[in-house]
Amino acid sequence: MGEAQVTVRALSASSGPAAVAVINTAAEWYAEFLPPSEVHEQEMTLETWADEARRMTWYGAFDGVDLVGVMGLEYAGDAVLLRHAYVLPGRQRQGIAAILRDRLEREVNGVGRIIVGTYAANYKARAALEKAGYQPSPDPGAVLRRYYDIPEDRLQSSVIYEKHLDRDQ
Numbered sequence: 613m614g615e616a617q618v619t620v621r622a623l624s625a626s627s628g629p630a631a632v633a634v635i636n637t638a639a640e641w642y643a644e645f646l647p648p649s650e651v652h653e654q655e656m657t658l659e660t661w662a663d664e665a666r667r668m669t670w671y672g673a674f675d676g677v678d679l680v681g682v683m684g685l686e687y688a689g690d691a692v693l694l695r696h697a698y699v700l701p702g703r704q705r706q707g708i709a710a711i712l713r714d715r716l717e718r719e720v721n722g723v724g725r726i727i728v729g730t731y732a733a734n735y736k737a738r739a740a741l742e743k744a745g746y747q748p749s750p751d752p753g754a755v756l757r758r759y760y761d762i763p764e765d766r767l768q769s770s771v772i773y774e775k776h777l778d779r780d781q
């Protein structure tokens with residue numbers, strides 16, 4: 613598929629409602645593989661989005677004025693985490709997540725380790741990460757406990773991918 617024409621920029625608070633709409637629309641797909649008890653009516657509230665903005669930087673991919681995808685970059689000690697990747701269903705498979713990921717990787721400064729966690733069943737995210745050169749972490753449990761604030765029972769259903777940059781060291 614041809615590469616989408618989008619521009620990427622860091623998001624400010626005023627983009628919160630549009631970002632939450634993208635996230636919640638894209639996350640409806642989780643119902644296809646998550647047990648019903650883990651499916652939330654809303655993946656993210658505006659309040660959580662704003663809380664997240666205090667610990668990480670949200671980026672958005674825009675087609676004109678329309679926000680079509682989001683991704684977050686969080687510094688965590690000796691690593692950075694790529695978090696909350698969501699692209700509107702009607703705009704998926706057009707390279708938008710790849711454009712966002714490339715941009716965020718280029719923003720990374722001062723650390724060489726990029727970490728991404730996702731559901732083990734999330735074949736879309738896993739394929740995207742593998743295509744981009746990420747490798748499954750040899751010790752996902754340790755990475756999840758150290759870098760992610762997730763309950764123990766989620767450890768089983770999660771996988772971790774890593775990429776090591778050989779620049780900015």
Ligand SMILES: CC(C)(COP(=O)(O)OP(=O)(O)OC[C@H]1O[C@@H](n2cnc3c(N)ncnc32)[C@H](O)[C@@H]1OP(=O)(O)O)[C@@H](O)C(=O)NCCC(=O)NCCS
Nearest residue numbers: 638697698699704705706707708709710730736737739740
């Ligand atoms: C995961 C997600 C962000 C990918 O966004 P996207 O813009 O469609 O991804 P891209 O177009 O950049 O795809 C890059 C690669 O990912 C893989 N990929 C993406 N969607 C895929 C699918 N439906 N099936 C298989 N592989 C897929 C492919 O390798 C693809 O490359 P290709 O199109 O050249 O084969 C999107 O599917 C999404 O929003 N999913 C719901 C939310 C989610 O799962 N977020 C991830 C949280 S970690």
